[in-house]
Amino acid sequence: MSGNWGCRFKISLFGESHGPAIGVVIDGLPPGFVPDWDGVRAEMARRAPGTGPLATPRGESDEWEVLSGLFEGAATGAPLCAVIRNTDARSQDYVRGVMRPGHADMTAFIKYGGYADYRGGGHFSGRLTAPIVFAGALARQILRGDGIRIGARILSVRGVRDIDAAPEDILAASGRELPVCSAGRGELMRAEIEAARARGDSVGGIVECVALGVPPGWGEPFFRSLESAAAEMMFSIPAVKGVEFGDGFALSDKLGSESNDEMYMRGGQVAYKTNHGGGVAGGISNGQPIVLRVAVKPTPTISKRQTTVDIRSGETVEHSFTGRHDPCVAPRAVPVVEAGLALCLLDLKKERSI
């Protein structure tokens, strides 16, 4: 089964990049919840294509129509279905049978026996992250009622790294046109992305996301740990190839004395000296900021010539892929990662045992 996610707060995605529409069915909105649609629109605009030289020029407004689950402006408690129409597809850019290396063309062909809609990556397209952002925007609004704030920034692009920053600074950066803490490093990242595009190539990056105000006690041991639930969501975002929490992989090189988050009492409350664990211990939030990073690979579709197969002729071919593509997925992934974490936290909130 594809396209379904969540235990208590569930979403289901549908649609293809070049079909009539994409969308989401959301199950678990609290009855009486009144969405702030301007807030949703602002989140959708952050992810939308065609917003500058760092993104694909495909021009989609990403306006939506709600078909169910709303009555007199408030959520009814029944599933809410939102449809986002595709208005600017250019299917002639996609050659049937010529498999894009790094994309899902080949694996989709095998899994679905050649029936999958290959145009624009079909159901595998980054475009399907628009409904994730839509659902995530609603989840964020609900979480805001608990005082939870979520933000992300681009931590690095092809080795150009943003400065070290406190969670509050990452929150402040997340709303910027280029979400970074150092404008100077941001310009270097921009130059890397534009240079890659000019060469007919692409680059990857790391997105760092924080959630502030998550109360202690969210997440379950083992399979529904905060980390495993968030990682499942993050790895569902196309092009994500790595996820780490807190100091992540770097912890493997440290001593225990350098890795442990030491505790002390402050004003009658338990406080921590550090946050190497990214706000999670034993799969359960400890009240510190949740900190996670996702590694985003370079955009697979590039115009540089590559070797691949034409599955219809059965031949090895050299191909240069045309079409409109993001030279780097990381900038557009920022609101998607935030939305993914919001969905995950709301799902965990609904099943928390304390």
Ligand SMILES: Cc1cc2nc3c(=O)[nH]c(=O)nc-3n(C[C@H](O)[C@H](O)[C@H](O)COP(=O)(O)O)c2cc1C
């Ligand atoms: C917001 C966003 C935009 C994307 N834009 C493109 C794109 O323009 N061209 C492309 O080839 N891949 C793009 N991708 C990545 C592909 O969808 C992804 O690499 C592909 O589905 C294969 O999945 P995998 O990389 O997770 O294995 C985008 C991903 C996201 C999250």
